[in-house]
Amino acid sequence: DGGITQSPKYLFRKEGQNVTLSCEQNLNHDAMYWYRQDPGQGLRLIYYSQIVNDFQKGDIAEGYSVSREKKESFPLTVTSAQKNPTAFYLCASARTANYGYTFGSGTRLTVV
Amino acid sequence: RKEVEQDPGPFNVPEGATVAFNCTYSNSASQSFFWYRQDCRKEPKLLMSVYSSGNEDGRFTAQLNRASQYISLLIRDSKLSDSATYLCVVRFNFGNEKLTFGTGTRLTIIP
Numbered sequence: 001d002g003g004i005t006q007s008p009k010y011l012f013r014k015e016g017q018n019v020t021l022s023c024e025q026n027l028n029h030d031a032m033y034w035y036r037q038d039p040g041q042g043l044r045l046i047y048y049s050q051i052v053n054d055f056q057k058g059d060i061a062e063g064y065s066v067s068r069e070k071k072e073s074f075p076l077t078v079t080s081a082q083k084n085p086t087a088f089y090l091c092a093s094a095r096t097a098n099y100g101y102t103f104g105s106g107t108r109l110t111v112v
Numbered sequence: 113r114k115e116v117e118q119d120p121g122p123f124n125v126p127e128g129a130t131v132a133f134n135c136t137y138s139n140s141a142s143q144s145f146f147w148y149r150q151d152c153r154k155e156p157k158l159l160m161s162v163y164s165s166g167n168e169d170g171r172f173t174a175q176l177n178r179a180s181q182y183i184s185l186l187i188r189d190s191k192l193s194d195s196a197t198y199l200c201v202v203r204f205n206f207g208n209e210k211l212t213f214g215t216g217t218r219l220t221i222i223p
Contacts, residue, residue, distance in 0.1 A: 031209050042199075042215035043156070050209050058210075090155055097209040100146045100201070103155040 002027045006091050006104035012112050013078070013085065021076045021107045023091035032074035033092040033101065036060065043090065049074055078109065086111050113138055118200050118214040126222050129190050133217045135200030136182045144203035145176055147185050149196045150216065156199055159185075187219075195221045 004025040013019045023032065031050045035043040045058030049068040063082025068074050074093075078085045088108050092101035118135045125131045137145075145162035160167065162174040162183050173186040187194055200214035 033210075035213075043213040045210060048210060088153075094209065097203045097211055098144050100144075100148075100158045100161065101211060103157070106155050 004091060004093050004102055004104040006089075006107050008107060009105065011107055011109045013109060015111055016080045018077055018079050019109065021078065021089055021091075021109070023074045023076065023104055024072055025074075025093040025102075025104075026072060027093055027095075027102060028071070029093035029095050029102070030071070031094045031097065032068065033094075034058075034064070034066065034074070034076045035090045035092065037088045037090060046076065046089075085109055114214075115139065115204075115212050116200055116202050116214040118198075118217050120215060120217060122218040122220055124220045124222055125190055127190060127192060130186065130188050131190055131219065132184055132186045133198055133200075133219075134182050134184050135214055135217075136180075137200075137202045137212075138181070139202070139204045140178075140181060142181075142202045142204050144211075145174075145183050146201040146211070147172075147174060147183075148199040148201055148213075150199055151196050156213075159198070190221050192221050192223060195219060 007022045033048040034046040044060050047066040049055035065077045090106045091104040094101045115138045147159040148156040149159045150156040162176050166175045171188045175184045197216040197218045199216045201211050
């Protein structure tokens with residue numbers, strides 16, 4: 001079955017560490033996105049990519065980095081420069097935004 | 113003004129009742145509109161797209177009013193399983209592959 005997979009489901013990070021969140025899709029979608037959701041708040045766009053080897057900053061890109069070397073994969077690195085990284089991270093993909101996004105099941109990151 | 117604005121609720125509604133949510137958007141050039149449903153601690157899932165002529169999917173009806181820049185979602189004969197947060201989502205422009213999400217309206221159906 002086609003879908004979008006995020007891993008791990010839960011991640012614990014010590015302060016000062018970089019961590020990488022995985023996002024893989026087999027839907028043959030060109031566009032991929034990373035969002036962050038804080039408790040009781042809406043989704044905020046971190047980065048997005050419309051094509052391989054190209055990506056753009058979203059509204060809250062500081063402290064994050066991404067790569068898009070393959071169509072299927074769009075990993076997100078949360079760097080030590082991100083001051084408040086504890087959140088629910090959602091990856092999404094789309095053939096085109098006209099059809100809406102398909103989301104992965106998310107990664108909950110906690111800084112300990 | 114927020115780009116996409118929703119009443120956060122919560123809406124507490126008895127089972128079997130009809131409930132309606134509105135959402136307003138700021139950009140008159142907006143092109144695509146959606147309602148997503150998000151269960152607690154889960155990812156959002158597409159509930160339905162919203163078309164200019166309005167559209168229905170079972171107990172759910174979505175309407176678009178371009179002149180007033182709002183979309184609505186009506187749920188009839190509400191079920192306990194309808195309890196969730198409903199997100200209003202807008203795509204602003206052609207060529208812009210980003211969707212903008214409202215903060216959501218929380219609905220609880222009471223037995």
